[in-house]
Amino acid sequence: MGELGPEWHRILKAAAAAMERESVTFSLSEPDTAERHLISGITGRHRQAAAKTIRLPLADLDSYIQLAFAKDLTALIRGELGIEIGAARRRRTERAAVIDRITAEASASPLSEHEWFHNWLTALRANGVLAELAGAGTDLRPLIEVLEALPAADEPLPVISERLLSDTKALASGRSRTMLLRALAAWRGVENPVDSESERELLEWAGIVSDDIASQVLVLNLPVEGGPVGEWMRAARGIPFRLTLQQLRREPVFVTAPLIHIVENPSIIRAAADALGAACPPLVCSEGVPSAALYRLLGTAPDARIRWRADFDWTGLRIVRRGLERFPNAEPWRMSTTDYRIGAPGIALRGNRTESPWDPGLSPVMEIRGTAVMEESLLPVLLSDMRNGDPASALQ
Structure with a gap:
């Protein structure tokens, strides 16, 4: 912690989290004796040893730091913890913009005129899948190309994957397969598949065959x-x-x-x-x-x-x-x-x-x-x- 004692660590960390949330207060749970005494010195109010949680205004902490160290709270947190206040908020803002772009691009598909497609996109946004795609730098365009090509004519899954995605295993497992199955379930108006048999039936409903010899x-x-x-x-x-x-x-x-x-x-x-x-x-x-x-x-x-x-x-x-x-x-x-x-x-x-x-x-x-x-x-x-x-x- 540099020039500050260890009792400052949790206080500054909690303050940094509150600032990222744009909150005006923060709290410290189960404070030890040193932390309690420090908070008492910052606020000028005695804190009982029995206190399980102590709440502190960020303004009080900032004023104390400016008087004691001639720097503001943001600078102290950056110097002591290496946390850049606002960085997480900027990342969230940037990710939200990417999610909006992914959604807008998906909505440009002819499928967007169908209610099931809108419901599928809404679910992907609500359950965090679009955030994962944004974080990974990918989008829905390849999968939507597959959906636009359906129903297929009993086409094997590796064949349609190679034809549309240039990868025979692109839909064999993982997130892309899960998204495809959930899109088909929304399209058909049924529950999401829960086992291999219901997955096979849903794919075959869309004209996709997992294995044309196994079928x-x-x-x-x-x-x-x-x-x-x-x-x-x-x-x-x-x-x-x-x-x-x-x-x-x-x-x-x-x-x-x-x-x-x-x-x-x-x-x-x-x-x-x-x-x-x-x-x-x-x-x-x-x-x-x-x-x-x-x-x-x-x-x-x-x-x-x-x-x-x-x-x-x-x-x-x-x-x-x-x-x-x-x-x-x-x-x-x-x-x-x-x-x-x-x-x-x-x-x-x-x-x-x-x-x-x-x-x-x-x-x-x-x-x-x-x-x-x-x-x-x-x-x-x-x-x-x-x-x-x-x-x-x-x-x-």
Whole structure:
């Protein structure tokens, strides 16, 4: 501390912080004896030893310093602590100006006419991300270029990253990926993704595929025409077969089935193959949240009637609802309140409730009962539906 004793250190440091805040007072907590005596000398007022916090006007400290050392408080702080009063404030002002520039540049995008884009920018500013970008000397322009190019046509993430950002790994992880996912969530009007599955689904909603080989769909007896895939399907009659998005992208195909059944769990495919074999009607398995491969495959069957089902849990209801929304010819299959009640109660329901527009009474019943019903508990009736063709009960 130079010519000053150690009792000055915390006092000057607290004073410097107050001056940066443009406050007129500062406080010192838990002062020791030397600090208390110094403050008493500065103010001319005795301070009790029991005092836990002492507040002091900056003007009193400045007056004392000018009389005692013939310099003002700002100069003393600069000389003793090396702190330039106002530097932090200037940095904040400069950073705020950069944030304003980043926001203005982003607002020049055609996307700015959408409310979701404005909400996304507001959130980035509120949670400090724009401040981080300003501090790092970067901005939102590269990411906005990606958003402006969406939706993509089932383009692999490394490919779109290379094409738009000249870096195959630019969106693989880190802040850019998080910002992209939050922008897509705002765009779609859903919660921010919380796990890899919800991230994958959100990216694929925007036409971005994390890995076009990892994106797969499991099928049984699905008639497909076109290229090697069509030949494989004809040869695999009665045998479950897995198709990748990469295969579907490289070899143009179309599905010729007039009726397609969709299930969520591979165990249903296995049971159908064992029980019905080559006589099983075309069956497709989503294996949880549907992949881009599944959506692309179904997109080649615009005239097919699609029966869609999943587990009776909140995720399953979302899967079916999105399938019905995406494909005009889709309908629920064994997804009624009656079907839920005849199934064996399973694990407790988890996650956020969702509605069931095809049967408005289903969601409330599930919430009251509080348990999921897995597809496997309905296996006998599902096999019966597929074995017997197209009974009316199968459409419930």
